[in-house]
Amino acid sequence: MNFTIGNKQSSLVGVDISSTSVKLLELSRTKSGYRIESYAVEPLPANAVNEKSLQDVEAVGEAVKRALKRSGSKRKFAAVAVPSAMVITKVIQMPDSLKPSELEAQIQLEADQYIPYSLDEVNLDHQIIGPCEHQPGANDILLVASRSENVEERTAACEIGGLSAKVVDIEPYTIEHTCKLLQEQNNVDWQGKTIAVLDMGATMTSLCVFRNNALVYTREQPFGGKQLTEEIMRRFGLSYEDAGRVKRVGGLPDNYEPEILTPFKDQMVQQANRFLQFFFSADNNDYVDQILLAGGCAGIPGIAELIEDHIGTPTSIANPFENIETASGVAQQRLLSDGPAMLIACGLATRGFD
Ligand SMILES: Nc1ncnc2c1ncn2[C@@H]1O[C@H](COP(=O)(O)OP(=O)(O)OP(=O)(O)O)[C@@H](O)[C@H]1O
Ligand SMILES: [Mg+2]
Secondary structure, X not given: OEEEOOOOOOOEEEEEEOOOEEEEEEEEEOOOOEEEEEEEEEEOOOOOEEOOEEOOHHHHHHHHHHHHHHHOOOOOEEEEEEOHHHOEEEEEEEEOOOOHHHHHHHHHHHHHHOOOOOHHHEEEEEEXXXXXXXXXXXEEEEEEEEEHHHHHHHHHHHHHHOOEEEEEEEHHHHHHHHHHHHHHHHOOOOXXXXXXXXXXXXXXXXXXXXXXXXXXXXXXXEOOOHHHHHHHHHHXXXXXXXXXXXXXXXXXXXXXXXXXXXXXXXXXXXHHHHHHHHHHHHHOOOOOOEEEEEOHHHHOOOHHHHHHHHHOOOEEEOOOOOOOEEOOOOOOOOHHHHHHHHHHHHHHHHHHHO
């Protein structure tokens, strides 16, 4: 699902604007899958993005510019995503006899009944889901709307960074695209399966559940690695930057693991469990086939095993940068460890090949 601005372009870079960084990824299509042409993760200054809203569009734009430069990508167009919390979705019914242009016109006429904003303040898109079960001759149509300011602050940041945003997607739907890539890359098939993708980032954790490869549930709550960073700062008197770095590369005193890291890992397990319970109660069901762990917190050694042991569901790390070709100029050093945090950027980067 996307708000497509202008025509689709095959020469896109995916740009994920998260709370801590701008993540940029350029892919190309190969015979057997995808190749990484370039990528960069550029940190954002504190408070540039707060609760997914761009507080300082200029600072985000400058980070996009640095990311683009450091990646070396020559592409001019971008795909960006808005978080699901900034999006209203509604399933409506329309006659299946309508031609695409008639459907479009009818939706424009009726949409204001379903959307609590004036239509000139929103970006609106729709997708035909398929025949309506309860109404012969009608299709279920998914309506998606977001206030234009949510879309515009992202496209404006890209513009400052030297990229023209051509595709605006919605975060959970970008992960749907990444799931396709993960299956292709790893030669697996999730048809008939229920897969829970749990992304634990810096400030937010999100769960997307896919059944038969379609998104059936999504939820987002504040929890993330920033809490661990802040605890490290407090306990060891480190700056935010230093605390963030030692978390990845190590070098903290012996009491770090038992006193700080272990309790945080336990919190991650509890969060994973809570998120699944939310899904189970919404779904009237108590089963997922697999948990895929993503986001920067997936980099904590042993965390997938710990979650699997406690919850009893097979758990592994989602890494789109595993088993993927890379162009010769791409720095290999952090590639594999950055992968799990690149799910949104990755889904966006594939949008040029729809
Ligand atoms: N190897 C690692 N071990 C522990 N923590 C890590 C590791 N790598 C990254 N992190 C932590 O992961 C977090 C960043 O993850 P990610 O890039 O997924 O977040 P984000 O997408 O920027 O944030 P959000 O989704 O909340 O807006 C930071 O808190 C960072 O310290
Ligand atoms: Mg994130």
